[in-house]
Amino acid sequence: MSHESQRNIRCLVAKVGLDGHDRGAHVITRAFRDAGFEVIYSGLHKAPEEIVQAAVQEDVDVLGISILSGAHNTLVPKVVEGLEAYDAFDDTLIIVGGIVPDEDREGLEEAGVDAIFGPGTPMEETIEFIRENVTRRD
Amino acid sequence: MAAQDAPDLVDELLAGKHRALARAITRIENRSPGYRDLVAALYPHTGGADVIGITGSPGSGKSTLVDKIAKAYRDRGLTVGVIAVDPSSPFTGGAVLGDRIRMASTATDMDVFFRSMSARGSLGGLSTATADAVKALDAFGKDKIIIETVGAGQNEVDVVKTADTVAVLVPPSSGDDVQMLKAGILEIGDVFVVNKADLAGSDKTVTELKNMLDMREGEPGDWNPEVVETIANSGEGVTEFLDVLDAHTDWLDESGRRETKRHQRHAEELRNLLREDASELVEDELDARGGIDDLVERIDAGETTPYEVADDVVEPLADCLDQQRG
Numbered sequence A: 001m002s003h004e005s006q007r008n009i010r011c012l013v014a015k016v017g018l019d020g021h022d023r024g025a026h027v028i029t030r031a032f033r034d035a036g037f038e039v040i041y042s043g044l045h046k047a048p049e050e051i052v053q054a055a056v057q058e059d060v061d062v063l064g065i066s067i068l069s070g071a072h073n074t075l076v077p078k079v080v081e082g083l084e085a086y087d088a089f090d091d092t093l094i095i096v097g098g099i100v101p102d103e104d105r106e107g108l109e110e111a112g113v114d115a116i117f118g119p120g121t122p123m124e125e126t127i128e129f130i131r132e133n134v135t136r137r138d
Numbered sequence B: 001m002a003a004q005d006a007p008d009l010v011d012e013l014l015a016g017k018h019r020a021l022a023r024a025i026t027r028i029e030n031r032s033p034g035y036r037d038l039v040a041a042l043y044p045h046t047g048g049a050d051v052i053g054i055t056g057s058p059g060s061g062k063s064t065l066v067d068k069i070a071k072a073y074r075d076r077g078l079t080v081g082v083i084a085v086d087p088s089s090p091f092t093g094g095a096v097l098g099d100r101i102r103m104a105s106t107a108t109d110m111d112v113f114f115r116s117m118s119a120r121g122s123l124g125g126l127s128t129a130t131a132d133a134v135k136a137l138d139a140f141g142k143d144k145i146i147i148e149t150v151g152a153g154q155n156e157v158d159v160v161k162t163a164d165t166v167a168v169l170v171p172p173s174s175g176d177d178v179q180m181l182k183a184g185i186l187e188i189g190d191v192f193v194v195n196k197a198d199l200a201g202s203d204k205t206v207t208e209l210k211n212m213l214d215m216r217e218g219e220p221g222d223w224n225p226e227v228v229e230t231i232a233n234s235g236e237g238v239t240e241f242l243d244v245l246d247a248h249t250d251w252l253d254e255s256g257r258r259e260t261k262r263h264q265r266h267a268e269e270l271r272n273l274l275r276e277d278a279s280e281l282v283e284d285e286l287d288a289r290g291g292i293d294d295l296v297e298r299i300d301a302g303e304t305t306p307y308e309v310a311d312d313v314v315e316p317l318a319d320c321l322d323q324q325r326g
Helices: A023-034 A048-058 A072-085 A102-111 A123-133 B006-014 B018-030 B035-045 B062-075 B126-140 B154-160 B202-214 B238-255 B257-288 B292-300 B306-325
Strands: A010-015 A038-041 A062-067 A093-098 A115-117 B050-056 B080-086 B095-097 B112-118 B144-150 B165-169 B191-194 B226-229
Touching: A010 A023, A010 A048, A023 A038, A023 A062, A023 A093, A023 A123, A023 B095, A038 B112, A048 A062, A048 A072, A048 B018, A048 B112, A062 A072, A072 A093, A072 A102, A093 A123, A102 A115, A115 A123, B006 B018, B006 B035, B006 B126, B018 B035, B018 B112, B018 B126, B035 B126, B050 B062, B050 B154, B062 B080, B062 B144, B062 B238, B080 B095, B080 B126, B095 B112, B112 B126, B126 B144, B126 B154, B126 B257, B144 B154, B165 B238, B191 B202, B191 B238, B202 B226, B226 B238, B238 B257, B257 B306, B292 B306
Parallel strands: A010 A038, A010 A062, A038 B095, A062 A093, A093 A115, B050 B144, B050 B165, B080 B112, B080 B144, B165 B191, B191 B226
Antiparallel strands: none
């Protein structure tokens, strides 16, 4: 019997590191919610290990990392490494938002980030990117 | 990891792979093709966990309390699974699942498997999804499983009813004694928790709850629900709360009620599945008749009524079953 499956895009909005500004993350969370996503919000000041734990357990399609502290070059690879340890890297779309200098972009993309959205990116652009690039599961 | 067959997923889940457990819950939640085979394969491995349902109004402190009891269980060397349900938008189907934020005491401890779930309000079947997710955690080998859900309506009653032990959080000053007479959530509690007990009005709420419980007509040998006071933020009263949970677990085993509850749960699960399947059959029949809109247009035009159409659609099904029964 063919049961109608019900699938929503699941996304973890993660604040990693020491910066205490979550306004951007809140705005994104709400925009994703209004786009029909199921959004898990991590809360502030999370360690990479906590983000990995959440991403794996919640089985999210998308991991959105918001970093304003400048520590992205250290923190992002740690998250990627952790996801790899649980076989959760390949089919998780990783996007980064916040303040990322141009010269750091290439390095982050090489480390496994699928897209970087700087300040002023229209919300629709990010949502559209997720819809088009999310790995269809099951 | 590519899409994989249910047997592989089950093997990996039983072998303790977190990723497989997470993926299994996703399939259960999405009702992906083959999810029933998956749950069926998990069934023989279930029954080892104690399932605790925690409900209460928004902001009553459920998640903070869950964090504290998860930590207490971990300190005892037990493993923990949590299913936390948050509401979904009636407009977009989206949801913000924020219960994880409170889980500070057990952060990075992978032996606490915490899973947020959206109520996906309009799609129904929430209690089936949570009960099946609990089975996945149970088969994985979790000792204690907590279902946390915001308590307001019938949906939540159905969800927490699937637990062995039900705790209802009642914030201080939750209305007068008439509220306590209302049916539903207050009838299913095995333990009532007045959380934020440092706030004004908590003594009064405790008294009202106790009065409500005193007025109950119980059968001899029934469990007498208890009222405890906690301040989840500081951890005060959490030990007493755990003692009551343990006492209820012991009572379930000693009184034989665990079996009775299990039997009722199985009956409920079967009913839910049959309801789902039957409505699926009817949906197919509607499609075969050209879709629901045409039928409804005839109702709009006053040519017929919903009752007549329903009879008409179900009749062949009923006839067929009659013939089968001989």
